Amino acid sequence: MDFSQRYQLILSRILDDIGLTTISIQRRRRTWLMKEAISSVKASLQDVKDVDRMLESMRYKKYYFGSQSEATTTLSMGSDIDMLYCYENFQVILELCGWKDGVVNFLAFRNSKTPPQHCNLLCVKHEGPVPETRTNKNCYFKDNRGLVFFMNTVSIIFLKTLCLPSEELKKHGPSMSWNDNMDYVKAFNCPVFPDECKFVFRRPRPGHWPSPFLLDEARACGTFVVPQWYSESPQKQQKFKNVGPVTDDYTVTESVGSLLEWRYSTSRMERLFVFDWSIQQLKVYILLKLIRKTFLKPIFGDRLSTFHMKTTMMYTVENYPKDIWRDNNIIQCVTYCLSTLLRWSRLRFCPHFTIANVNLFTGKIHAHEIPQLVNILSEIISSNIKCVFQIEIDNIGDRLRNRVAGFNFSLPSWVFKNGAVAILMAGEYSSEYFKCFLQILEGLDQMTYNDAILTVRRYSSILKKWSEVGDDRHIEAAKVFGPIIACTGASMRASRCIKLTRNISKQITERYGFGDNRSSVSNRLKYASMLYCSNQFNAAAESLYLCEQIIGKTPVWQMCLVDRRLNKPPVSDLHCKVMMLSNEDIFDSVIVTSVVFSRHELHCVPRFLIYDMFRTFTTDDKLDRHPYGDIWMDLAVVDPLPFMYYLQFITYHALGSSDQMVDCFNKLFAYVSYEHNKYGGHYEVAISLLGHCCELLGRLDMAWFNYKTSFTTIPRNNAAIWHMCRIVHGFTVRRQAN
Structure with missing residues (x-):
């Protein structure tokens, strides 16, 4: 079968269906460039001492290259992430x-x-x-x-x-x-x-x-x-x-x-x-990558890499007329590219597009493999690229056969795939913020209280500077970091006031700074926790009520952004909603992130959660921790929904409101008991929170069961072991007293 213009147009539409649309490509690129900007802002917070020399003082910049940042991948292609750290305090002359x-x-x-x-x-x-x-x-x-x-x-x-x-x-x-x-x-x-x-x-x-x-x-x-x-x-x-x-x-x-x-x-x-490149040229390049992965990689491995395909594509775009790159000519353009690669294979020389005298085949494709590569490329070209019918990635072959035959078929729709891209990119966007924030908190925890307060103040000045001298991406990053840093500083100050039995001033409470969007839920919960720990129970109950109203009954994406905890995607009915929103809008209106307390905020944390800051209990726990990915384990990290229910329960317990206690207990119980752990995240902490509620109700048997379940779920670096020891110790003391 020859590929007529109609069939080539069908193939182009199939590529639209799997997420290769202008909106999804722009979203991918914007996301990865934003991750670079977020990292730069975070680096400035840690490196810069003199705000006026901020840009000159940064020690490194992080870049994302390759398929992800170029948006030349699909949901099923399995492309890795290429991260480059450029050390700015070094230079090559x-x-x-x-x-x-x-x-x-x-x-x-x-x-x-x-x-x-x-x-x-x-x-x-x-x-x-x-x-x-x-x-x-x-x-x-x-x-x-x-x-x-x-x-x-x-x-x-x-x-x-x-x-x-x-x-x-x-x-x-x-x-x-x-x-x-x-x-x-x-x-x-x-x-x-x-x-x-x-x-x-x-x-x-x-x-x-x-x-x-x-x-x-x-x-x-x-x-x-x-x-x-x-x-x-x-x-x-x-x-x-x-x-x-x-x-x-x-x-x-x-x-x-x-x-x-x-x-x-x-x-x-x-x-x-x-x-x-135009959207049509990107589609051709992705088809080249799919052909490489399906038909060439099994033979040559990654030695014939996507970089060879990128170089082939660049030279073809340079040497062929601009008007050939059309949706109804997509297979012919793939043929031109493969013909370029075939010519180089016969010459045994693949030139670099930007650097002179480089043969990209050197050390990659061995001399005895060249004839085999020539034969495979010749066969693919002579067959008029019919091999696309055999591509299994993203069901491209099945989609193409069914579309050509005019069959109806049940495969993920255009909306679902492009919505999935939006959700994936929103996750990357939020993850970069959260992981940078954890690194900031880890750095603050290494300081004395006074140094940490001064550092937070300097952070605020640096973020303000970014809003003056940064481009739109750095300004957006500083805008998101601002409330998080301000809330952390306020919580640290409030913790010191509680420790010294002083009143918490209005100036401190105003620094918690939260709005009415969902991105402020974590800050509101920290504020409510401070109110509870300072015995302002009625104010805490009112704050928690407002927090629950903000979350509301519409779909919410409770996002867990740490390594080794399951981050479950949102419900499917969010795909349509998020597809037309920017990452920033999704972060504001859909996502709620984990609540994190540092050790400088110790007295603003319910006593039960403090144990989580000391979850590394044994030598095996320590050996199990990743030195880079698990820095969050020295902090108290809890998902917002179970933490809200728990705070409501202990607040109403302190107020003696039994009916509200029962209601909150049932909500937390339903959260923990949901089949197959709908929410993922720090599920073991949620189970332990339910166990403490049982303790407060005098049901030590149920408390023990929950702590044991939590420990069974996550047997390493789990504070549940402390709570089980507490129950055993209390039982032993009572027995000796009797």
Whole structure:
């Protein structure tokens, strides 16, 4: 069967159905760029001491590259997340005259033997533009000329501090990872383009793409230098004098030369080019990726990567007329791209789009595999790309067969798939805020109370500064962080007042600052908790009533945003509602996040929940904790709905209102008892809260049952063990007294 224009149009509509629409693509890109902005604002809070020099004082910036931020993936494609940390207090210079005071300078060192796209990083003295000759640290190598070079093992040494001993670090090019969903790259900025990276600006081209305006934007992107040796550098085990930690297998199995090689990366420029593609060109690129994953990856693995497909696509967009990229010509465009890749395969040379003299097949596709690649590509092209009927990802093959045959079929609708993209992106957006907030709280907990209060005050000044000098994304990030930071500071001050038995001033309570949207629910619950802990029970009951009114009866997405706790997606009837909302609007009107208390807020936390700050009970608990992902375990973290019901129960218990107590108990019981744990999240904490309610009602048997159930659900780092010990201790004391 030949692909007529009608069939190609059907295929294009199918790609719309699985989420490749303009609105979903823009949402994906906006989300990942917002995550970068959120991270930058958080970094400024932790790094900046002088608010007036905020932008110059930041130590690192985080970037997301690849399929996720480019929006060149689908819900079922399983694309990983590529995260790059660029350390702003380091820079790579091309000449010693580029030396800059106040940062760590490396000179990009090259000679006649240096591979293309690579360099060595020669250390330069802090005092001035002179090569360094002193070193006594790991990750530095001193050659026989006395020159000191920075080794590319630094990423491994750094990442090993962030993972458990049982987790294996895997290397994928310059990136490292301990899980299959996230790749980490440590990078330095090279503000001046090396000569080979100017290739994209100098070589001849037809002229319609990239446009002169786009190339001008690309010139401002700069270059990264990432830790990656050349694919054909010698990698035999050699004996050499302590060039790195002897416990590092990576170090002892590679040659000295390969450990000194760093690679130029133009990721920002490449992302800029992909952002300029039309929706039709993006559909062609995603079809190329689906073909690679379905038919080429089983044979060549990830050695024939999506980057080969991206490069193929860029050259095809550059060399073919602009008017061919149409919905009814989508298969023909895929053919043009595969023909480009086929031509390179026959030449055994795949050029880099932005860097000169680079063969992307080097170290990837072996010489004996080239004929096989040529045969497969030739067969796919000669069959008029009929292989799309066999693509199982996102049911594309089934959808296409059914649409061509005119059958009705029950597969997820356009609304459902695009709504699912909106929900996924809202989760990423909210997760970035919440995880950054946890890191901020963890930092505050390491300080004394006075230092923490001063730091929160400085945070507020920095957020105000962002609203003055930031772009729209940084302003939005600062706007969301503002109420969270203000509420934390107010809660810390109120906690100190309660500890010292002082009245909590109106100035403090006003700093809790919450509105009438759902994003303020967590702050309102912290305010109600403060009222309860300061014995203002009637005011607490009124605040909790208002909180329950805000949540209301409409669908609510209670989002748990920590690792190792289940974050269940919202009910399906939210898909239509959220699809046309921005992430910020979803965050304000649909999502309620967990309530978090730091140890500086100890006296604003119901005594029962304080045990959660000390949930790491045994040595096994400590070994089970992830050094980076589980920092929240030193805080009291509870989901908003069960916490609201629990606060209402203990408030009405203090007021002696038995009818309201029973009502709140039943709500909490229904929450915990819901079949298959509808809400996910910190479910074990909710069960323990129900157990404490049983204790207050004098039902120790039911309390024990709930604590035991909680402990069975999460047997490590669970405060339920403390509560079981309390019951046993109380029973023992009473027995001895009798």
